[in-house]
Amino acid sequence: MSTIAIPKLKLVEILDKIKESYLLVAPVRNQGILDFAVVKEAAEIELSNDIAYKSPKEYLFPQVEKILRFTSEGGLTPSEEVPQTVLLGIKPCDLEAIKIMSAVFTTGKYIDTGFANRLEKTILVGLGCTEEKSACFCDERTVDKALSKDCDVFLTDRGNYYAAEIFSQKGQKLLDGFCLEIINDGERVKEIQQGLLEINAEENDLFNKIDWERLTEKCLGCGICTYICPTCHCFEFKDVVEKKGAVTRYKCWDSCMYPRFTLHASGHNPRESKQDRYRQRVLHKYLYVKQNFGYTACTGCGRCIRSCPVGMNIHSVVKEINNILNVKGEN
Amino acid sequence: MNSPYTPQKAEIVDIIQETTSDLDIKTFRIKFATGEEMNFLPGQFVELSIPGIGEAPFGFASSPKNKEFIELTIKRVGHLTDALHSMAVGSTVWIRGPFGNHFPLKELEKSKILIIAGGLGLSPLRPLILTMLDDENRNKYCDIQMLIAARSTQDFSYRRDFAKWRKVKDTKVLLTIDRAENGWDGLVGFPHNLVADLDIDYQNTYGVFCGPPVMIKAVSNKLIELGMPKSKILTTLEMRMTCGVGKCGKCNIGHSYVCVDGPVYRLDQLSSMPNEY
Ligand SMILES: Cc1cc2nc3c(=O)[nH]c(=O)nc-3n(C[C@H](O)[C@H](O)[C@H](O)COP(=O)(O)OP(=O)(O)OC[C@H]3O[C@@H](n4cnc5c(N)ncnc54)[C@H](O)[C@@H]3O)c2cc1C
Numbered sequence: 030m031s032t033i034a035i036p037k038l039k040l041v042e043i044l045d046k047i048k049e050s051y052l053l054v055a056p057v058r059n060q061g062i063l064d065f066a067v068v069k070e071a072a073e074i075e076l077s078n079d080i081a082y083k084s085p086k087e088y089l090f091p092q093v094e095k096i097l098r099f100t101s102e103g104g105l106t107p108s109e110e111v112p113q114t115v116l117l118g119i120k121p122c123d124l125e126a127i128k129i130m131s132a133v134f135t136t137g138k139y140i141d142t143g144f145a146n147r148l149e150k151t152i153l154v155g156l157g158c159t160e161e162k163s164a165c166f167c168d169e170r171t172v173d174k175a176l177s178k179d180c181d182v183f184l185t186d187r188g189n190y191y192a193a194e195i196f197s198q199k200g201q202k203l204l205d206g207f208c209l210e211i212i213n214d215g216e217r218v219k220e221i222q223q224g225l226l227e228i229n230a231e232e233n234d235l236f237n238k239i240d241w242e243r244l245t246e247k248c249l250g251c252g253i254c255t256y257i258c259p260t261c262h263c264f265e266f267k268d269v270v271e272k273k274g275a276v277t278r279y280k281c282w283d284s285c286m287y288p289r290f291t292l293h294a295s296g297h298n299p300r301e302s303k304q305d306r307y308r309q310r311v312l313h314k315y316l317y318v319k320q321n322f323g324y325t326a327c328t329g330c331g332r333c334i335r336s337c338p339v340g341m342n343i344h345s346v347v348k349e350i351n352n353i354l355n356v357k358g359e360n
Numbered sequence: 361m362n363s364p365y366t367p368q369k370a371e372i373v374d375i376i377q378e379t380t381s382d383l384d385i386k387t388f389r390i391k392f393a394t395g396e397e398m399n400f401l402p403g404q405f406v407e408l409s410i411p412g413i414g415e416a417p418f419g420f421a422s423s424p425k426n427k428e429f430i431e432l433t434i435k436r437v438g439h440l441t442d443a444l445h446s447m448a449v450g451s452t453v454w455i456r457g458p459f460g461n462h463f464p465l466k467e468l469e470k471s472k473i474l475i476i477a478g479g480l481g482l483s484p485l486r487p488l489i490l491t492m493l494d495d496e497n498r499n500k501y502c503d504i505q506m507l508i509a510a511r512s513t514q515d516f517s518y519r520r521d522f523a524k525w526r527k528v529k530d531t532k533v534l535l536t537i538d539r540a541e542n543g544w545d546g547l548v549g550f551p552h553n554l555v556a557d558l559d560i561d562y563q564n565t566y567g568v569f570c571g572p573p574v575m576i577k578a579v580s581n582k583l584i585e586l587g588m589p590k591s592k593i594l595t596t597l598e599m600r601m602t603c604g605v606g607k608c609g610k611c612n613i614g615h616s617y618v619c620v621d622g623p624v625y626r627l628d629q630l631s632s633m634p635n636e637y
């Protein structure tokens with residue numbers, strides 16, 4: 030599709046206009062921390078090379094989502110409508126994460142309608158990175174930091190204007206009517222280095238040959254890595270009783286790093302120890318999602334590395350696993 | 361588009377007290393408030409909700425042929441099951457499903473079958489047993505031996521079935537308890553220690569069993585040791601579940617999601633999976 034030039038001087042004006050018809054969510058800096066937020070004034074948006082502290086996943090998969098309500102009259106009402114949203118300034122790694130999460134939530138025999146509805150009502154506007162940031166390793170995870178086509182519009186900083194590449198009807202509709210100049214950029218090629226950081230091994234080998242206890246020694250089991258990760262999608266249902274006897278059921282984020290996550294009624298727990306749970310986290314990302322949906326569920330965004338209170342590093346853990354397997358393989 | 365998390369209103373139409381020891385297992389007969397039938401296959405499960413308390417998965421325990429109601433046999437172990445056990449006939453519950461895969465009924469035809477059940481493990485096997493023993497189907501299946509284990513004489517569910525099952529041609533029902541009791545003339549001991557003494561052609565028999573994880577592991581090892589091919593051994597597993605439809609990430613064993621790929625597994629499948637259950 031076409032590419033349009035958006036002069037930086039006109040951007041705030043355009044976004045304020047867009048804000049009249051859509052809920053606008055974009056990176057905003059608050060007390061020094063860059064994070065996705067519902068935008069009040071377009072001027073507060075920060076489109077920079079910095080990556081938001083948290084990913085924008087909660088706008089498609091809310092941390093706490095009302096899914097249904099049992100009324101006090103004994104009936105049931107489904108969850109409310111979701112607003113038309115523009116999610117702006119999504120880095121290629123986070124667009125990759127949305128693609129992975131969509132595979133989990135919107136394919137197969139059952140569809141998570143909450144996620145599917147939000148995704149359908151959301152226009153995804155990407156933004157390229159110009160430089161690598163500390164702890165990022167997207168280049169080793171098949172993500173091109175300068176371009177992603179997994180969105181409706183993709184912005185590239187060209188000095189005094191943004192080149193807006195339009196990839197869908199939704200994106201076209203968003204920018205229609207602003208009288209923006211079409212520029213002929215030619216087809217840009219996405220340069221991806223195929224799977225530099227992968228785990229290619231059998232589940233059972235990974236269970237048996239790796240000393241997970243040693244790899245997991247430092248972990249506190251706090252679960253921050255899972256909350257902050259753009260691809261983590263585990264959840265739990267919780268009921269809340271209202272005053273008049275109605276009950277709202279919520280779908281809430283959960284974490285495989287917590288000991289009760291797999292606890293059975295009998296008291297038996299298939300993942301009893303910290304190392305069992307950390308193994309689940311790494312292998313779910315690098316093996317199971319790939320086996321089930323064709324993608325590795327780690328984009329290399331580096332958030333878990335930056336946020337871990339004890340410096341656990343999934344990048345070095347995966348490398349070390351590969352080293353161990355290679356050494357064993359040679360023997 | 362309907363959400364797979366939305367349950368339908370249902371009513372408890374009957375309650376059967378199963379165990380006499382500590383009143384902790386009951387069978388609930390349930391039907392949809394709309395009168396709609398629930399079609400399921402042996403091995404599948406539902407998610408049952410009590411608003412304000414929560415939701416939990418339970419295997420169907422009744423015959424799929426019974427369109428009047430479904431039966432769920434439920435042990436009291438926590439919040440939801442406590443609340444359910446204090447409910448009376450006429451109470452409302454909410455149900456969604458059926459979910460999961462099922463026993464390969466067609467494949468089991470023309471074969472001899474050995475059923476092994478430990479405790480409440482008989483419950484998910486009961487729809488299969490009732491289907492195979494049904495008059496209409498009885499000629500499709502050959503000899504059916506059942507080894508049913510409970511902790512003590514007080515802990516057997518479905519006692520009312522045993523006499524009926526024994527009367528069906530070419531079936532054998534053996535009961536065992538963990539420790540000897542006065543007046544007990546059945547077997548004593550864990551099922552994995554007893555199977556070797558049964559009169560079974562292991563190479564040509566399908567083994568179908570269910571029980572707690574320790575029993576599943578012990579029985580699998582024994583059946584393999586006795587020469588039963590892994591492809592002819594079937595079991596049904598239980599994992600902590602939330603969604604029941606492969607989204608919440610709670611029930612996996614390695615890459616296999618028990619709520620969609622299971623709960624019924626073949627042993628050759630299970631033995632290539634990590635020991636995470
Ligand atoms: C496919 C399947 C079929 C099942 N069939 C039956 C059945 O036919 N009859 C029966 O009595 N039980 C069955 N169960 C187990 C049943 O789901 C649990 O006993 C039930 O969830 C406990 O709920 P609760 O609210 O009473 O317990 P809670 O108060 O939630 O918890 C008590 C304990 O149970 C654990 N727990 C919570 N949810 C689950 C869960 N979904 N599975 C296992 N443990 C859990 C908690 O960690 C806690 O330790 C089945 C489970 C599965 C996965």
Ligand code: SF4
Nearest residue numbers: 248249251252254337
């Ligand atoms: S953030 Fe670090 S310490 Fe916390 S659970 Fe994750 S790996 Fe462990």
Ligand code: SF4
Nearest residue numbers: 258327328330331333
């Ligand atoms: S595992 Fe860490 S690096 Fe990979 S996507 Fe999640 S937060 Fe980013």
Ligand code: FES
Nearest residue numbers: 603604608609619
């Ligand atoms: S129970 Fe949610 S994924 Fe299986």
